[in-house]
Amino acid sequence: MTTEEKIFNAARIVFQKKGFAGARMQEIADEAGINKAMLHYCFKSKELLFKAIFMNAFGQLAPQINEIFNSKDTVFDKITKFTHSYISFVVLNPYLPQFVIQEMNNNPEFVMAFLKNENRPNPAVLIAQIEKEIADGIIKHINPKQLLLDVFSMTVFPFAAKMMVKGMIQISDAEFNQMMEERKTSIAEQIINSIKK
Amino acid sequence: MTTEEKIFNAARIVFQKKGFAGARMQEIADEAGINKAMLHYCFKSKELLFKAIFMNAFGQLAPQINEIFNSKDTVFDKITKFTHSYISFVVLNPYLPQFVIQEMNNNPEFVMAFLKNENRPNPAVLIAQIEKEIADGIIKHINPKQLLLDVFSMTVFPFAAKMMVKGMIQISDAEFNQMMEERKTSIAEQIINSIKK
DNA sequence: GTCTATAGCCAGATAGAC
DNA sequence: GTCTATCTGGCTATAGAC
Numbered sequence A, B: 001m002t003t004e005e006k007i008f009n010a011a012r013i014v015f016q017k018k019g020f021a022g023a024r025m026q027e028i029a030d031e032a033g034i035n036k037a038m039l040h041y042c043f044k045s046k047e048l049l050f051k052a053i054f055m056n057a058f059g060q061l062a063p064q065i066n067e068i069f070n071s072k073d074t075v076f077d078k079i080t081k082f083t084h085s086y087i088s089f090v091v092l093n094p095y096l097p098q099f100v101i102q103e104m105n106n107n108p109e110f111v112m113a114f115l116k117n118e119n120r121p122n123p124a125v126l127i128a129q130i131e132k133e134i135a136d137g138i139i140k141h142i143n144p145k146q147l148l149l150d151v152f153s154m155t156v157f158p159f160a161a162k163m164m165v166k167g168m169i170q171i172s173d174a175e176f177n178q179m180m181e182e183r184k185t186s187i188a189e190q191i192i193n194s195i196k197k
Numbered sequence C: 001g002t003c004t005a006t007a008g009c010c011a012g013a014t015a016g017a018c
Numbered sequence D: 001g002t003c004t005a006t007c008t009g010g011c012t013a014t015a016g017a018c
Helices: A003-022 A025-032 A036-043 A046-069 A075-092 A096-106 A109-116 A124-135 A144-160 A162-168 A173-195 B003-022 B025-032 B036-043 B046-069 B075-092 B096-106 B109-116 B124-135 B144-160 B162-169 B173-195
Strands: none
Touching: A003 A025, A003 A036, A003 A046, A003 A096, A003 B003, A003 B096, A025 A036, A036 A046, A046 A075, A046 A096, A075 A124, A075 A144, A075 A173, A096 A109, A096 A144, A096 B003, A096 B096, A096 B162, A109 B162, A124 A144, A144 A162, A144 A173, A144 B144, A144 B162, A144 B173, A162 A173, A162 B096, A162 B109, A162 B144, A173 B144, A173 B173, B003 B025, B003 B036, B003 B046, B003 B096, B025 B036, B036 B046, B046 B075, B046 B096, B075 B124, B075 B144, B075 B173, B096 B109, B096 B144, B124 B144, B144 B162, B144 B173, B162 B173
């Protein structure tokens, strides 16, 4: 592993756990097992290192979402595949959702950068498909954007607000993971059940 | 308005927007229209001022949740009332959900403090009620905790991840508010529709 | 490319006048 | 109680040896 990769991995861990404002370059250096000066030699500044991490985090999430959104499947199949693959992925990267959400809220200019990224998740095709299936009598009359928001909410929220959720419904880490495993199928079932005609 | 109140209001604005790590005492002083030294005179340290704000934010959310959870209503009525009153409240306090979630994730020790708070939201009564209505054949066989998580997710997520949501489904602030207005009723309808026998 | 040492700055906290 | 001025520590960033 090159020094640059060691720094990158260390920075991802620290930034995702502490956020931009809370992260310390010294902590990243320690985590990488190298000297603080190397961070600046390789990435110039804290801000540039952070942007590299943030864009990479986003780049991991977006393509797999788009692949599902733009496939040839039915809407019901897309919902099922999305919840399954998103939860599987995020169980392995638990800090990612909260990290992206937090930094987008704290740095609204990121939203603009994100909107200009050609690889960003684009729901246009899926929205059109939902409208068609409504017209075809497969799906009830609903607002397609509300449906998308429902799917995202049910899938992403537990990870974004993990600590609050655990405290609120009083569950251990093991129970949390067990519930997320169930949600891989239950979310899609619940939503499909409520919108199918 | 006393100086202490001016500081408190200013601190709430700055902390909720920037988080603990990102907030600056100078910015709070400017917002309050007083000198930085007064902050320390009144609240001793940044950390103590922050804890006061955080506990207050929590204290606003918890009682109204508990009131609904522990009332005499049916489960369906409770879900309907919760989504309605929560969204109404949070539209007026848009930074609150993200603030609480972010700081609970960044300061896991807050979760413990929160669990010891006697006013915290306690879903035990509601969970027992859900189990009873399942046994009575009113509600389908589902995991009560998953149901609670579904309701929270659909209600809270759009506010917690507002910037990401806006970017993702490409809506303006006006459209966002319009959608949240719709959600006051649509979330409960959707969930009830999927779990009623 | 990798380190040590340090510059330079900024933020939290305090001293002390009024 | 409220201010100005300042201390102190910690953090980003750089200079410079090897």
